[in-house]
Amino acid sequence: LSFYFRQVSGGDDEIQQLQKALLDYLDENTEIDASLVFSRKFYIAQWFRDTTMETEKAIKSQKDEDSSEGTHHAKDVETTGQIMHRAESRKKFLRSIIKTAPSQFSTLKMNSDTVDYEDACLIVRYLASMRPFAQSFDIYLTQ
Numbered sequence: 070l071s072f073y074f075r076q077v078s079g080g081d082d083e084i085q086q087l088q089k090a091l092l093d094y095l096d097e098n099t100e101i102d103a104s105l106v107f108s109r110k111f112y113i114a115q116w117f118r119d120t121t122m123e124t125e126k127a128i129k130s131q132k133d134e135d136s137s138e139g140t141h142h143a144k145d146v147e148t149t150g151q152i153m154h155r156a157e158s159r160k161k162f163l164r165s166i167i168k169t170a171p172s173q174f175s176t177l178k179m180n181s182d183t184v185d186y187e188d189a190c191l192i193v194r195y196l197a198s199m200r201p202f203a204q205s206f207d208i209y210l211t212q
Contacts, residue, residue: 094189117163124156
C-alpha cells in the first residue's frame with residue numbers, strides 16, 4: 070500500500086487516488102464476478118453520501134462555533150469555503166466516474182498492473198478504517 074502511495078503522487082488527495090485504484094480493480098474483474106458491478110456502484114454511492122454527510126457536519130460545527138465565538142467570523146467563512154470546495158471536487162470526481170461507461174473507464178486507469186487482489190483488499194481495509202464507525206469502534210464497545 071505504501072508502494073502505491075509513492076506511485077500516485079499528484080494533485081489529488083491520496084484517498085481519491087485509492088478510490089480510483091479500487092474502482093479500476095472492480096471494473097477490470099467484472100467479467101469474472103458479476104457482483105463486482107454492484108460493489109462498484111455501492112462504493113461510488115457510499116462515498117458520495119459520505120462526502121455530503123461530512124460537509125453537513127463540518128458546516129454545522131462551523132455554525133456552532135460561530136454562535137459561541139463571534140470574533141473568528143472571517144476565518145470561519147474561509148474554512149467553510151474550503152470545506153465546500155473540497156466537497157465539490159470530490160463530488161465532481163464521483164460524478165465523472167458515474168458518467169463513465171465501464172468500457173471507457175479502462176482509459177482512466179492509473180497503474181492497473183500494480184493493483185491486484187491483495188492490494189485491493191488493503192485499499193478496502195484502509196478506506197473502511199477511515200469511516201466514522203471504524204474510528205469510534207472502541208467507544209461503542211465500552212458502552
